[in-house]
Amino acid sequence: MKYINKGEEPKSFTAWKQQANDDWQPDWNNFRNPEKASTHNSLLREQGFICCYCNRRISKDNSHIEHLKPRTRYSHLELDYTNLLASCQRERGRKEPLHCGAKKDEWYDEDLMVSPLDINCTDCFQYTEDGQILPTEVFEKKIAAETTIEKLDLNIDKLKDMRCQVIEAILDEDFDKLTKNEKKSLLDGFEQTDDNGQYE
DSSP states (O other): OOOOOOOOOOHHHHHHHTTOOSSOOOOGGGOOTTHHHHHHHHHHHHTTSBOTTTOOBOOSTTEEEEESSOTTTOGGGTTOGGGEEEEEOSSOOTTOOOOHHHHHTTOOOTTTOOOTTSTTGGGGEEEOTTSOEEEOSOHHHHHHHHHHHHHHTTTSHHHHHHHHHHHHHHHTTTGGGSOHHHHHHHHHGGGSOOTTSOOO
16 A cells, blocks of 8 residues: 545536535536546546555556545545545456455445555555565554455455566566665655656
């Protein structure tokens, strides 16, 4: 999971919400294009085109707008841009297991959910060479990390395989032969977006 620094909502989204009057109130059910597409694109850009939970590459075609706090329980936040994220699995294959936002569904727990909006969210997880995501050993964060991994199913085979490929590619670079500064530079590269605004 990578920290998402929320920016300002698109002006078209703000303008659409400001059209409210006695006869019409904006809500999620009447949120349509072009405002919805503009908002979706804005979420993708601020996330560097990666899923808010598993960090795999996403696009508008294979992602959906996710409510961090589910709108069934937090209806006052259904159109709050700070509660909106882009998650993978807009649609899934017949036998593809649910994960990330599709698996999370209506679950949310303030104390047991590690949020990508928490600036320290990356400190809650560690990764193994075989692609597993594990909770941190820090006691205060461990239970929330364990619960988040379980509720979002972040250790399904597909995600483990994708992470393993990235880790293998790094280690194949003769990682052990690099100097400390070269290792830091290589790893820091994963924290930067490319010329297209995309994270690796």
